[in-house]
Amino acid sequence: MRAYFGIFVIFFLLLASACEKDIEIELNSQEDQMVMYAFIYPDSALNLHFSKSQSILALPDYKQIENGRFRISINDNNQGTYILPSDTVWSTWKEFIFKPGDKVRIEAYERDGDTVKVESFLPEIIDVESMDTTRINTPIDDGGSEAFLKTRLSFTDPADENNYYQLYVVREGWGVKGGDLYYTYAVVEFMKDDPIFLQRDQGGSLLQGLDFQGLFTDQLINGHSYELTYNLPVDYMFFDYYEDKIKITTYLYHHTNDYYSYFRTKILSAGYEGFYEGLPIFDPVRVHNNVQGGLGLVSGLTFDSDSIVLHK
Amino acid sequence: MFRSSKTTFKNIFFLLLIFLIPSQISGQSVLYKTVSFKQKTASTAYFLSQIEKQGEVVFSYSNKLCFSESITLSKNSGSIREILNELFISCPSNFIVKGPKIIIEPYSAEAGKFIIRGFIRDSESKESLIQANIYEPDQLLGTVSNNFGFYSLTLPAGLIRLQCSYVGFKDEHLLLNLRGDTTINFYLKTESELGQIDVVGSRVPGRLQSTRTGTIDVPIEQIKNVPVFLGEVDIVKSIQLLPGIQSGGEGLSEMYVRGGGPDQNLVLMDDVPVYNVGHLLGFFSIFNADAINHVSVIKGGFPARYGGRLSSVVDIRLNDGNMTEHKGVASVGLLSSRLSVEGPLVKDKSSYSVSFRRTYFDLFTGLLQYSAVEKSRYYFYDFNAKFNYKLSKRDRLFFSAYAGKDQYGLQYNEQKVSVTPPDESSETQFVTTHDNSDVGWKNYVASTRWNHIYGDRMFSNLTLTYSDYRFFIQQRLNYQTDGNWSIGTQNYYSGIRDFSVKADFDYFPSPKHYLRFGANLTMHTFYPGVDLLVQEISGGTPIDTAFGGKDVFRPELRTYIEDDFKLSDKLKLNIGAHFSLFRTENQYYWSAEPRLSGLYLINDNFSIKAAYSHMTQYMHLLRTASVAMPTDLWLPVSDNIKPMRASQGALGLEYEFNRGFSLAIEGYYKRFHDILAYKEAAGYFDFASDWEDKLTSGEGLSRGVEILLHKKTGKLSGWIGYTYSKTTNQFEGLNGGREFAADFDRTHDLSIFGNYKFSKKVDMGLTWTFGTGSPITLPETKYYAPDLPTGQAPVNSGFNQFISERNGYRMPNFHRLDVGFNFNKVKSYGSRTWSLGVMNLYGRQNPFFLYFADSENEQTGELQRSLKQFSLFPFPIPYLRLTVRF
Numbered sequence A: 001m002r003a004y005f006g007i008f009v010i011f012f013l014l015l016a017s018a019c020e021k022d023i024e025i026e027l028n029s030q031e032d033q034m035v036m037y038a039f040i041y042p043d044s045a046l047n048l049h050f051s052k053s054q055s056i057l058a059l060p061d062y063k064q065i066e067n068g069r070f071r072i073s074i075n076d077n078n079q080g081t082y083i084l085p086s087d088t089v090w091s092t093w094k095e096f097i098f099k100p101g102d103k104v105r106i107e108a109y110e111r112d113g114d115t116v117k118v119e120s121f122l123p124e125i126i127d128v129e130s131m132d133t134t135r136i137n138t139p140i141d142d143g144g145s146e147a148f149l150k151t152r153l154s155f156t157d158p159a160d161e162n163n164y165y166q167l168y169v170v171r172e173g174w175g176v177k178g179g180d181l182y183y184t185y186a187v188v189e190f191m192k193d194d195p196i197f198l199q200r201d202q203g204g205s206l207l208q209g210l211d212f213q214g215l216f217t218d219q220l221i222n223g224h225s226y227e228l229t230y231n232l233p234v235d236y237m238f239f240d241y242y243e244d245k246i247k248i249t250t251y252l253y254h255h256t257n258d259y260y261s262y263f264r265t266k267i268l269s270a271g272y273e274g275f276y277e278g279l280p281i282f283d284p285v286r287v288h289n290n291v292q293g294g295l296g297l298v299s300g301l302t303f304d305s306d307s308i309v310l311h312k
Numbered sequence B: 001m002f003r004s005s006k007t008t009f010k011n012i013f014f015l016l017l018i019f020l021i022p023s024q025i026s027g028q029s030v031l032y033k034t035v036s037f038k039q040k041t042a043s044t045a046y047f048l049s050q051i052e053k054q055g056e057v058v059f060s061y062s063n064k065l066c067f068s069e070s071i072t073l074s075k076n077s078g079s080i081r082e083i084l085n086e087l088f089i090s091c092p093s094n095f096i097v098k099g100p101k102i103i104i105e106p107y108s109a110e111a112g113k114f115i116i117r118g119f120i121r122d123s124e125s126k127e128s129l130i131q132a133n134i135y136e137p138d139q140l141l142g143t144v145s146n147n148f149g150f151y152s153l154t155l156p157a158g159l160i161r162l163q164c165s166y167v168g169f170k171d172e173h174l175l176l177n178l179r180g181d182t183t184i185n186f187y188l189k190t191e192s193e194l195g196q197i198d199v200v201g202s203r204v205p206g207r208l209q210s211t212r213t214g215t216i217d218v219p220i221e222q223i224k225n226v227p228v229f230l231g232e233v234d235i236v237k238s239i240q241l242l243p244g245i246q247s248g249g250e251g252l253s254e255m256y257v258r259g260g261g262p263d264q265n266l267v268l269m270d271d272v273p274v275y276n277v278g279h280l281l282g283f284f285s286i287f288n289a290d291a292i293n294h295v296s297v298i299k300g301g302f303p304a305r306y307g308g309r310l311s312s313v314v315d316i317r318l319n320d321g322n323m324t325e326h327k328g329v330a331s332v333g334l335l336s337s338r339l340s341v342e343g344p345l346v347k348d349k350s351s352y353s354v355s356f357r358r359t360y361f362d363l364f365t366g367l368l369q370y371s372a373v374e375k376s377r378y379y380f381y382d383f384n385a386k387f388n389y390k391l392s393k394r395d396r397l398f399f400s401a402y403a404g405k406d407q408y409g410l411q412y413n414e415q416k417v418s419v420t421p422p423d424e425s426s427e428t429q430f431v432t433t434h435d436n437s438d439v440g441w442k443n444y445v446a447s448t449r450w451n452h453i454y455g456d457r458m459f460s461n462l463t464l465t466y467s468d469y470r471f472f473i474q475q476r477l478n479y480q481t482d483g484n485w486s487i488g489t490q491n492y493y494s495g496i497r498d499f500s501v502k503a504d505f506d507y508f509p510s511p512k513h514y515l516r517f518g519a520n521l522t523m524h525t526f527y528p529g530v531d532l533l534v535q536e537i538s539g540g541t542p543i544d545t546a547f548g549g550k551d552v553f554r555p556e557l558r559t560y561i562e563d564d565f566k567l568s569d570k571l572k573l574n575i576g577a578h579f580s581l582f583r584t585e586n587q588y589y590w591s592a593e594p595r596l597s598g599l600y601l602i603n604d605n606f607s608i609k610a611a612y613s614h615m616t617q618y619m620h621l622l623r624t625a626s627v628a629m630p631t632d633l634w635l636p637v638s639d640n641i642k643p644m645r646a647s648q649g650a651l652g653l654e655y656e657f658n659r660g661f662s663l664a665i666e667g668y669y670k671r672f673h674d675i676l677a678y679k680e681a682a683g684y685f686d687f688a689s690d691w692e693d694k695l696t697s698g699e700g701l702s703r704g705v706e707i708l709l710h711k712k713t714g715k716l717s718g719w720i721g722y723t724y725s726k727t728t729n730q731f732e733g734l735n736g737g738r739e740f741a742a743d744f745d746r747t748h749d750l751s752i753f754g755n756y757k758f759s760k761k762v763d764m765g766l767t768w769t770f771g772t773g774s775p776i777t778l779p780e781t782k783y784y785a786p787d788l789p790t791g792q793a794p795v796n797s798g799f800n801q802f803i804s805e806r807n808g809y810r811m812p813n814f815h816r817l818d819v820g821f822n823f824n825k826v827k828s829y830g831s832r833t834w835s836l837g838v839m840n841l842y843g844r845q846n847p848f849f850l851y852f853a854d855s856e857n858e859q860t861g862e863l864q865r866s867l868k869q870f871s872l873f874p875f876p877i878p879y880l881r882l883t884v885r886f
Helices: A004-016 A257-270 B002-031 B044-055 B080-087 B220-224 B235-239 B361-368
Strands: A019-022 A034-040 A046-052 A068-074 A077-083 A091-093 A103-110 A115-121 A130-139 A145-156 A164-177 A180-187 A215-217 A225-233 A243-255 A295-311 B034-036 B058-061 B077-079 B093-098 B101-106 B113-122 B133-136 B141-144 B150-156 B158-165 B172-178 B186-188 B215-218 B265-269 B292-298 B312-318 B327-333 B336-346 B350-359 B375-390 B395-419 B429-454 B458-481 B484-510 B513-537 B543-548 B552-566 B571-583 B588-601 B606-617 B619-622 B633-636 B644-658 B661-678 B695-711 B716-731 B748-757 B762-771 B781-784 B799-802 B814-827 B830-839 B849-856 B863-871 B877-885
Touching (some): A034 A115, A034 B781, A046 A068, A145 A243, A164 A257, A243 A257, A257 A295, A295 B781, B002 B080, B002 B093, B034 B044, B044 B080, B077 B080, B080 B093, B080 B101, B093 B158, B113 B484, B133 B150, B141 B150, B150 B158, B150 B484, B172 B186, B220 B235, B220 B292, B235 B292, B235 B312, B395 B458, B513 B633
Parallel strands (some): A115 A295, B058 B101, B113 B186, B265 B312
Antiparallel strands (some): A019 B863, A034 A046, A068 A077, A103 A115, A145 A225, A164 A180, A164 A243, B133 B141, B133 B158, B215 B292, B327 B877, B336 B350, B350 B375, B395 B429, B429 B458, B458 B484, B513 B543, B571 B588, B588 B606, B661 B695, B781 B799, B849 B863
């Protein structure tokens, strides 16, 4: 990877002889559009974001909505119309409780303004049928080897529908520090060597692709049971000074197509940790959205999980 | 007795030459005098007497001539030649002009025709002159030499005059009494051999000229005089100055021809396709001008012999090598040096031409980093070699090869490794090791060709070619495992390799026909990305592992036939057909492509040209970015990805003021089908998706008018090229299905190139280019983007950009002036030239790309967001180069 970036280094050396200046191009005036976000979990309150888009030349990232309303239906049952608070980024609505399989429809509008609407659903939970671990040593790019916890997770993909998944692993630690409870939280970066993550055989290549953060589809396993293998670096199993207990939890998320597409296009548009974001020598990537008449993403997401617990 | 008759013949011949040539040069105009008649119907004798009166000529003819008591002409007036052709339509005749006399000599029969064949070459170097004209000026029968300088011409027996002509060279005239098949080789003299005399010469009659539309032959000497970046003579950058051809960005060596992408150009180096023509991310092209004999650029009206790309053919022919003496050119510049040598291996039988160019960035950086632990280096080189051997008068072998490479390397991670001698008697020693990473790309091209002349009318060329383009990353690491030092190497490569066998035939059945046919079988192997891992533990056996993309093998077959023929004195046609077949994993794609181009002479200087061609392309370049990157992947069509196709019609007018000075106006209309682009939600670095899934296909349309005023010879030479064009694309999956401006669509494009020779010692080159700004996609609004609940890490800033229109804006207009001077001096060893000049003389800040960024207002201190322009070469950049010819 280090060498690969060399070619970009050459490019940027050339750029070093260059100069930049402000220019003025009259951008087409685009009306501000309503923006809506919600990530809906089963048995959780609804968190909603509403705002408006604004000129690319503006400094703030978004514009608040004044005098907004929204109407929500769950499984075609109207739940009522509510006033949108204008002073928060996210508003929490404990009135609504969701379960897997629910269909959600939200319409939002400004007084004398636009109306946007979105429909989504909460996918069914895909059960983690089993999870086994083995300690292994694996060669790594820099030579030598590194110890991993080889983990096998089994699940069954529902047939007759396209399914979108994400494997998400979290490390939590508990202990006592100075008489107070001590808690740590980290997302585990695991080795994504399983073919399910790679439709193209590019794993381990010096020309590395983007890390899609554990997203995958059922393209290779449609309707079948599958044992997904992934390697967790053993470093995550080491206790820090205050920790007495560690819990490594693997979440098998079941996503909607909209969430999956939004997530992927966000990663693509940013490139290598934002490396080519905004650099116009790369084709622009259009970020997916599912809000009709506006922008943003509303989607349900469900998960099942299994854990490993270690005590000092 | 014998000696006496021979001397007499010589004297007569000499006298004929003195007296006849001037009259014959002007004789052409006698036949083009216009005469008119009061009546269309009369006897042959009446018409001849009228012509004698009006044209002030005298006819001389034999009693074999067919006279008629009553003959009806199609019109009342016309040139003498046109009237004579009509009068003797039933007994075709030669009209030989001798002063005021016109000899009418009926063709006896086919048996009375003989073949003249041979080669046309440079008198000094014996290099082939490609596309040189050879013709009989009175009968207006002629042909052109092929890519090896060969010609074959069938002419009626008797007294004939042959004229051989090539731009930049003095015409050769030859008078001979043709009594049988004969071989005549022409050796033309260049301007320099004639002591800087302005070689203009007589122009080639219009009816003998090419039917080709959209074709430009650029004299290599003109290309060498174009002032360029850092003094690196660059063929591709010179070609970019021609109308209808644009660069991808300032300083880049990509070509966008009539709305087509950079992968739609077939670049041939001695008949071998070259897949990557750029060094240093496309800022320099791989062609060393010192090694090149001829460059031809075809943008439309593609002859049937070419196929496989939609938009252009750049046919580059390398020097064969001087057959008589050893010559060389050495050149030292700011960026690179080059050396070319050529000469005979066996005089007049075999020769060689070898050239080499290399940059020295790495030498400078090596000095600067002498004591540094981490070191980096970059270089590129080009190596060309060509050998040829005349096996017999009818057979000749050629071997040509090219090797070029770019490499960027890093040396890092210095470690001291302890080495214990085997006998353990002496002290432990320490060795310093480094890890190394290299990235680069390389081209290897080779061809072997066998020319054979069958009889007198058929020329064949059998070619075996090899072309290999690779992008590579190499990593070499030293590490310790269980106390043992080991070396691990990992290589990644991608690319394409072709093996090809090709047979081409040129058949000259009569002066009215030039038939070409042939076939080509290519075995493509695409390497979509392969990794090789080797681990070597000290004292152990290396362990090899290969993983990654599978090689994709694809065969491709092409056949063609074309005829360049003269339908009448005014109408010439080139009709051909090209057939291709390409195999994918589970199916065959094929294409039968008609090719048609025609030329109609309004008068001898002024012609109308028209052409239609259909092209198919079975491979495409999966691009990393909008500038050339070595990671760009050549990939074939597949069961799901259809071949790209284009059909193009063109109509043009050409007026030739005099030899080598012409004005051409051409309009074209070109439709693209199944062209490819990335989906809006995909990108090159998405290796988790199959490449087929990342692409979407659509349609394109390009139309435009091109004007070229081209002066190839004289003290002042150069061209003015202007293009007005519009290119749009439409994809169902892009831009909401709406039509949008194609990348690098440029409405106005103007290029002026001039070269002026002040004296034998000093000349000046100047280019000025202007272009409408390239289309660019800019977001107009932005909106909130939260961190995702399942994100491992934030993937970007807190907002998303909203793009309403793809390529909806244009960058500021582009213009630039480059000026260069050459100071030549004759030396005892040959000559030397100092070249110096300035690129971007008036420091225009041209846009390379635009982007949005936050910055602090210098006056108010407030943060503001603005659109910024990035310019690569915003100030005048001088260059200096010394060239020595020996």
